[in-house]
Amino acid sequence: MEQLIDEESRQELKEKFQKEMKRPVELMVFIDPEDSEHKDYSDFSVQISKELAEIDDRIKVKVFNKGDPECEKYDVSRFPSILIDPDSGYKIRYTGAPAGQEGWGFVETITLVSRDDPGLLPVNAEKLRGLSKDVKVQVYVTPSCPYCPMAVVLANKAAIAAKGKVMAECVEAYENPDLADLYNVSAVPQQVHNDGALISVGVQPEDKFVDDILKS
Amino acid sequence: MESYDTVIIGAGPAGLNAAIYAVRAGLSAIVLDGKTAGGLVAESPAIENYLGFSSIDGMKLSAKFKTHAQHYVQIKEIEPVTDIIRKEDVFLVKTERGEYSAKTIILATGSEHRHLGIPGEEEFSGRGVSYCSTCDGFFFRNKEVLVVGGGNTAVGDAIYLKGVGCNVRLVHRRGSLRAEKALQDKMFSMDIPVMWDSELVEIYGDSKVKGVRVRNKKTGEISDVAVDGIFISIGEDPNNDLAKNLGVKLADDGYVIIDRFSRTNVPGVYAAGDLTGGVKQIIVAASEGAVAALSAYEDINNPYWKKDEGSVEGFEI
Numbered sequence A: 001m002e003q004l005i006d007e008e009s010r011q012e013l014k015e016k017f018q019k020e021m022k023r024p025v026e027l028m029v030f031i032d033p034e035d036s037e038h039k040d041y042s043d044f045s046v047q048i049s050k051e052l053a054e055i056d057d058r059i060k061v062k063v064f065n066k067g068d069p070e071c072e073k074y075d076v077s078r079f080p081s082i083l084i085d086p087d088s089g090y091k092i093r094y095t096g097a098p099a100g101q102e103g104w105g106f107v108e109t110i111t112l113v114s115r116d117d118p119g120l121l122p123v124n125a126e127k128l129r130g131l132s133k134d135v136k137v138q139v140y141v142t143p144s145c146p147y148c149p150m151a152v153v154l155a156n157k158a159a160i161a162a163k164g165k166v167m168a169e170c171v172e173a174y175e176n177p178d179l180a181d182l183y184n185v186s187a188v189p190q191q192v193h194n195d196g197a198l199i200s201v202g203v204q205p206e207d208k209f210v211d212d213i214l215k216s
Numbered sequence B: 001m002e003s004y005d006t007v008i009i010g011a012g013p014a015g016l017n018a019a020i021y022a023v024r025a026g027l028s029a030i031v032l033d034g035k036t037a038g039g040l041v042a043e044s045p046a047i048e049n050y051l052g053f054s055s056i057d058g059m060k061l062s063a064k065f066k067t068h069a070q071h072y073v074q075i076k077e078i079e080p081v082t083d084i085i086r087k088e089d090v091f092l093v094k095t096e097r098g099e100y101s102a103k104t105i106i107l108a109t110g111s112e113h114r115h116l117g118i119p120g121e122e123e124f125s126g127r128g129v130s131y132c133s134t135c136d137g138f139f140f141r142n143k144e145v146l147v148v149g150g151g152n153t154a155v156g157d158a159i160y161l162k163g164v165g166c167n168v169r170l171v172h173r174r175g176s177l178r179a180e181k182a183l184q185d186k187m188f189s190m191d192i193p194v195m196w197d198s199e200l201v202e203i204y205g206d207s208k209v210k211g212v213r214v215r216n217k218k219t220g221e222i223s224d225v226a227v228d229g230i231f232i233s234i235g236e237d238p239n240n241d242l243a244k245n246l247g248v249k250l251a252d253d254g255y256v257i258i259d260r261f262s263r264t265n266v267p268g269v270y271a272a273g274d275l276t277g278g279v280k281q282i283i284v285a286a287s288e289g290a291v292a293a294l295s296a297y298e299d300i301n302n303p304y305w306k307k308d309e310g311s312v313e314g315f316e317i
């Protein structure tokens, strides 16, 4: 595969990471080398992660294959999946490659995690910090949807604020049509909380997004 | 509070190009966008009329715009501007996250998709009704979809959806299309049928869209058409709330009136791009942004409104 991130963008990202990152962040990429249907997506996921690691060495990448004990340990059953810094307690994952428009949200999330900064309005971060239950927030996306990463980043920010309580999962619908069909997804971004307890379509304002999590 | 020579609202082609010209002229500037940089360009499946690119998808072009502008200026995304207030010689720009002060304001807030306003449209929004073919087209592959409209965007959407694998029909309320000829030729060569002189009167379904009721405007006949998806591309309405609050003069259709220097009637407030109506094309938005920035530069150094206190001399419509 040719280089995914061009020279100009590499330079921009280098500066961004230098300015905004505080501590190392680990990306765990899970792939199934036997699965030819998802091969392109898996190759993409590994390569994009490695290219980011080349740009800033505080970004660490580990690749696991289907069947490795880590799949069970981190509860991964779909390939490719990328988990962002799971060992520091965050539950942030991309089910499907962070391709197309999703790229910037992925990068944004890495920098926020690196600062342990939810990047939400202080009142909203505070509300989430007090969350006592576990809430799973899936955001269904397509790589060609320009607004989707906004919804994904909101979910990821919530997962940073409510560390270990909110699980944010960005589900790429092209690669996971069975999941998308399960919730009748026909427009993205679509949020699905706790496997269907609450469904909303479109990018939600931050206040509503946070209140929806508290309600779930 | 952060202060700037100019605060640019909206990071579409108009706002981003304004930023490049403003900073290169020597002004301090910032761009604020309620969503993400790139504006509506990012939704376009294929752009074939922007100089320098024979064909480029909107996502790539908007990313290039953003990267280029970021060489010069800070772009704050997901920071909608809620109000702008004039305080003596400066403007206070309020967002959810803070306030900025500015000597001049460049409004480049673009427009929003227009809705049909028929029964079922809001109810089924996101459950079969969509305003963004690139976002949602994938979910309708091998399914029946209608595209409503007759302009460039509608025809472009129909072509895109057919390419994704949808069974597409176009519904248009007139007997001919407004879209440019090159697009029409492409659509007809792909065997996309058109329902002429027809308008949707209702969208119905259960948990998702099942069909639409269509009225033939010539015969008055009403028929039911079973469809899975409806993509509405009937044009846009301007995002003019901020302009209105500032006392900027609007045309009857809500678009901001500017002169050939991109000045509005309010001294120190400029507007550019789709917000000003007209042909609504990327290249035009970018050029109006450039003009707005250069006028802001000129007026900061040499305010026309101070030459003759109070009047807006030089303002031509």
Ligand SMILES: Cc1cc2nc3c(=O)[nH]c(=O)nc-3n(C[C@H](O)[C@H](O)[C@H](O)COP(=O)(O)OP(=O)(O)OC[C@H]3O[C@@H](n4cnc5c(N)ncnc54)[C@H](O)[C@@H]3O)c2cc1C
Binding pocket: B009, B010, B011, B012, B013, B014, B015, B032, B033, B034, B035, B036, B037, B038, B039, B040, B041, B043, B044, B045, B046, B047, B048, B049, B050, B079, B080, B081, B082, B108, B109, B110, B111, B153, B156, B239, B242, B272, B273, B274, B275, B280, B281, B282, B283, B285
């Ligand atoms: C599907 C589609 C296909 C198209 N294809 C083409 C094509 O092939 N060729 C072509 O030339 N043109 C095309 N266009 C038109 C083109 O996209 C627009 O003319 C152009 O984007 C206008 O630029 P703009 O900067 O004026 O506004 P926009 O691109 O609309 O950007 C406005 C920005 O302002 C932001 N904003 C709005 N309100 C606020 C607020 N209160 N606070 C902060 N930010 C705010 C918005 O979030 C947005 O990012 C297409 C449009 C669509 C929808």
